[in-house]
Amino acid sequence: MQYSSQAVAKPYFIAAIGLFVGQILFGLILGLQYVLGDFLFPEIPFNVARMVHTNLLIVWLLFGFMGAAYYLVPEESERELESPGLAIAMFWIFLVAGALTILGYLLVPYAGLAQLTGNDLLPTMGREFLEQPTITKLGIVVVALSFLYNIGMTVLKGRKTVVSLVLLIGLTGLAVFFLFSFYNPDNLVLDKFFWWWVVHLWVEGVWELILGSILAFVLIKTTGVDREVIEKWLYIIIAMTLITGIIGTGHHYYWIGTPEYWQWWGSVFSAMEPIPFFMMTVFAFNMVNKRRREHPNKAAVLWALGTATMAFLGAGVWGFLHTLAPVNYYTHGSQITAAHGHMAFYGAYVMIVLTMISYAMPMLRGRTAANSNKSQVLEMWSFWLMTIAIVFITLFLTAAGILQVFLQRMGENPLPFMVVQEKVALFYWLREIAGLVFLIGLLTYVASFFVGNDEPEAKTAG
Amino acid sequence: MSQAFTKAMARNIFYGGTVFFLLLFLALSFDTVSALPKRDNRANLTEAVAQGKKLWENNNCIGCHTLLGEGAYFAPELGNAFKRLGGKDGVMAFIKSRPAGGIPGRRSMPQFNFTDAQLNALAEFLKYSSEINSANWPPNVQG
Numbered sequence: 001m002q003y004s005s006q007a008v009a010k011p012y013f014i015a016a017i018g019l020f021v022g023q024i025l026f027g028l029i030l031g032l033q034y035v036l037g038d039f040l041f042p043e044i045p046f047n048v049a050r051m052v053h054t055n056l057l058i059v060w061l062l063f064g065f066m067g068a069a070y071y072l073v074p075e076e077s078e079r080e081l082e083s084p085g086l087a088i089a090m091f092w093i094f095l096v097a098g099a100l101t102i103l104g105y106l107l108v109p110y111a112g113l114a115q116l117t118g119n120d121l122l123p124t125m126g127r128e129f130l131e132q133p134t135i136t137k138l139g140i141v142v143v144a145l146s147f148l149y150n151i152g153m154t155v156l157k158g159r160k161t162v163v164s165l166v167l168l169i170g171l172t173g174l175a176v177f178f179l180f181s182f183y184n185p186d187n188l189v190l191d192k193f194f195w196w197w198v199v200h201l202w203v204e205g206v207w208e209l210i211l212g213s214i215l216a217f218v219l220i221k222t223t224g225v226d227r228e229v230i231e232k233w234l235y236i237i238i239a240m241t242l243i244t245g246i247i248g249t250g251h252h253y254y255w256i257g258t259p260e261y262w263q264w265w266g267s268v269f270s271a272m273e274p275i276p277f278f279m280m281t282v283f284a285f286n287m288v289n290k291r292r293r294e295h296p297n298k299a300a301v302l303w304a305l306g307t308a309t310m311a312f313l314g315a316g317v318w319g320f321l322h323t324l325a326p327v328n329y330y331t332h333g334s335q336i337t338a339a340h341g342h343m344a345f346y347g348a349y350v351m352i353v354l355t356m357i358s359y360a361m362p363m364l365r366g367r368t369a370a371n372s373n374k375s376q377v378l379e380m381w382s383f384w385l386m387t388i389a390i391v392f393i394t395l396f397l398t399a400a401g402i403l404q405v406f407l408q409r410m411g412e413n414p415l416p417f418m419v420v421q422e423k424v425a426l427f428y429w430l431r432e433i434a435g436l437v438f439l440i441g442l443l444t445y446v447a448s449f450f451v452g453n454d455e456p457e458a459k460t461a462g
Numbered sequence: 463m464s465q466a467f468t469k470a471m472a473r474n475i476f477y478g479g480t481v482f483f484l485l486l487f488l489a490l491s492f493d494t495v496s497a498l499p500k501r502d503n504r505a506n507l508t509e510a511v512a513q514g515k516k517l518w519e520n521n522n523c524i525g526c527h528t529l530l531g532e533g534a535y536f537a538p539e540l541g542n543a544f545k546r547l548g549g550k551d552g553v554m555a556f557i558k559s560r561p562a563g564g565i566p567g568r569r570s571m572p573q574f575n576f577t578d579a580q581l582n583a584l585a586e587f588l589k590y591s592s593e594i595n596s597a598n599w600p601p602n603v604q605g
Contacts, residue, residue: 034536037569042562045572046536047525111574114520126519128533162469184519186512188591189502192532193494228469235472243479246487255599256530257502258494263597265490330601333531333539414604417538418569 001363003074005081010364011091012067013357017446019060019098020350024439026053031432035425044106051105051131057345058129059098064353065174065210069151069167071360072217077158082150090146097139101132123184127195130181137181144175162231163220166238167213173206189257200249203349204273204315208241211311211352212280218304218359219284224292233283240276248273251323255332263325270323274316277348284308294460297362297370299379303355306387310347318343318394330409335401335424343394346386354445361449367457374452382448385441392434400427501595514587517580526571528605530596536569539605544585544592546603553588554581 001007029049032039040049074081081087104113110126117133119125124134132140148171155164180197216234220227250266284305295301318340322331331337358379362371370376408420415423498504518524523540524533530541538546547553558581562573576584 033569036567038564038567041564041570042572045526046569047522047534050525050534050536051522110522110525111520119520123516123519126522126524128524131522131525162473186507186515187498187502187504188515188529189498189594190495192530193491232467232469232472235469235476239472239476239479242476243483246480246483247490249487250490252532253494255596256532257498257594257596259497259501260597262490262494329599332599333528333533333535335535338535408604409601414602416604421569 003080005084005087006071006074006360007364008081008084008087008091009067009071009360011088012063012070013361013364015091015095016060016063016067016353017357019056019063021442021446022102023053023056023060024435024442026050026056028432028435028439031428031435034421034428035432048105048110051110052102054129055105055131056102059094061349061353063094064349064356065171066147068210068214068353068356068360069147069171071356071364072167072214073151073154073164074158076161076164076217077154079154079158082153082157086146086150090143090150093139094143097136097143101136104133105131122182124182127184127191129199130195134182137178140178141175144178148172148175161227162234163213163217166209166216166234170206170209170213173209174202177201177206192256193253193258196249196252200252201246203344204245204248205242207349208245208276209238211307211348212238212241214352214356215280215284215304215307218300218355219287221359222295222297222301222304223287223290224295225287225290230287233279233287237276237279237283240272240279244269244272244275251325251328254325254328267323267325271320273323274312274320277312277316281308281312295369296458296460297359297376298458299371299376299383300355300359302380302383303351303358306383307347307351307355310343310351310387310390312347314340314343314345314347314390314394318398321398330405331401334404334409335397336405337401339394339397339401342397343390346390351387362457370458371448372452372455373458374455375448376452376458378444378448378451382441382445385444386438387441389434389438389441393431393438396427396431396434400424400431403427503590503593503595506590506593508586508590510583510586511590513580514583514585514590517576517584518587521574529591530594531599537571539600540588540591541594541596542592542600542603542605544588546605550582550585550589553585557581557584 026049029040029044030046030053033046033049070081070087108116113133114125117135119134122134124137125131151171152168155168177198180194183194185191212234216230220230247265248270250262251270253262253266288301288305322328322336322340362369403424404420407415407423408417526534526537528535528539531539544553547556557576560571560573564570
């Protein structure tokens with residue numbers, strides 16, 4: 001670790017991993033509720049468990065992004081963080097606000113939580129992924145602005161690199177587009193139209209800049225390839241991301257009351273959204289192949305290659321499967337959507353955060369470059385367990401989705417939703433088993449932090 | 463990448479492309495918002511509909527259902543539930559009759575203990591939603 005203020009990243013990473021475990025436990029509850037409909041009913045109904053599952057994901061990814069920025073920016077800027085104290089204060093505020101919100105979901109009926117937090121004053125609750133009470137949303141804005149100030153000042157006063165600049169653009173976009181979560185008109189179509197300005201422009205827009213910049217940073221560090229080459233790739237990847245992804249928002253505007261021309265704009269541009277992900281895959285493998293050094297942290301390189309591959313499969317290929325309007329007419333809001341969501345979030349965002357944690361955590365814990373061989377072997381086991389598990393979760397949900405679309409939406413005698421759900425239950429059981437494998441992988445991952453700590457650091461072979 | 467393609471060129475494509483397509487997106491969005499009055503059924507957006515939407519949000523209905531295909535995939539689509547359940551009475555009767563303890567072994571909607579006025583508002587909201595011009599989606603009455 002070159003700068004002592006990089007240490008503030010550590011609590012962010014630990015919190016991220018802890019919340020990740022919570023997210024997966026609730027995912028298993030949801031998977032079981034799909035096949036045993038009355039499981040935990042009415043104590044934890046599906047909607048509550050789902051809200052916990054998705055909100056924990058968003059919060060822990062944000063913890064991961066912030067931790068990554070706090071680690072990466074001082075090193076890129078070649079100076080200490082503007083205010084490490086502010087970073088630690090914001091950590092506790094965000095953690096307590098997040099924990100209170102999750103406890104609110106679990107302990108109070110949602111309508112009661114809305115009343116308790118004065119949702120009527122500025123109603124923003126009850127929309128997918130934006131279920132947080134308005135007061136929590138305001139807290140998120142405060143944390144995001146303090147964070148941007150801290151990172152922004154460090155970048156502006158220090159060495160300006162493409163990596164830190166792209167990260168800063170991504171993080172600024174994240175904060176700006178979140179403001180649309182406060183716009184909630186009575187008009188359902190307008191509500192939905194601008195809801196996507198948060199959700200789509202985050203995950204298929206500015207978050208990809210954050211992803212690209214973290215990936216570029218880790219590749220510079222682990223491969224020793226010339227920064228100029230990597231930065232050129234980064235620019236062209238994020239250029240393609242925004243060129244395709246901004247108008248690509250249109251693939252959400254086919255069936256929500258917006259004009260039909262979006263079926264053309266959305267189909268054409270979102271069909272090109274896999275291009276930047278494919279470039280990212282080519283980029284990562286190329287850089288590792290052209291490496292000028294053998295980095296002893298093999299696990300981090302594996303995560304980096306993994307994220308480039310899985311982001312392309314999950315976000316790129318599985319996104320393309322149902323993005324064309326004539327296909328989406330039948331698949332919209334089905335298990336196909338769920339399949340895509342799982343692999344895309346894992347491949348792009350879960351894995352990039354784990355890449356950064358894998359790279360940075362050894363230094364944050366006092367190693368010079370890497371964990372012991374024993375610890376890395378366990379971490380790589382967890383990589384394969386979780387990644388293979390998510391592939392199977394995705395395949396099973398895709399199978400369920402294809403059957404669902406066929407039985408419920410095509411043919412002469414379409415069947416009712418619940419009848420179809422029972423017919424595809426086998427695939428939900430298989431998905432749950434894959435989910436258990438994912439949990440085993442995650443526990444293996446956590447265990448990798450506790451084994452081999454008294455053994456010497458892994459050395460490069462040759 | 464070849465040496466002829468420089469970092470400065472890549473940077474210019476990024477900034478130029480982003481600004482161009484952001485402006486195009488804003489123009490399309492502006493056009494959409496101007497075209498919406500003819501499509502989004504706002505003429506029927508009454509007090510009751512607004513109250514119904516608030517109930518829909520305050521009870522996190524989207525945590526199980528989809529509405530115009532967006533939401534969770536655990537329970538049926540509601541954009542056309544008004545038609546599927548046979549109008550207002552059907553919608554109100556269904557919500558009202560959910561058993562508080564659930565149904566053994568099966569998925570069940572919770573019992574929310576809505577008043578008649580609240581049930582009416584929810585039904586009005588679903589009626590309004592079903593009349594939005596959604597380009598003929600969903601494909602059939604099953605949603």
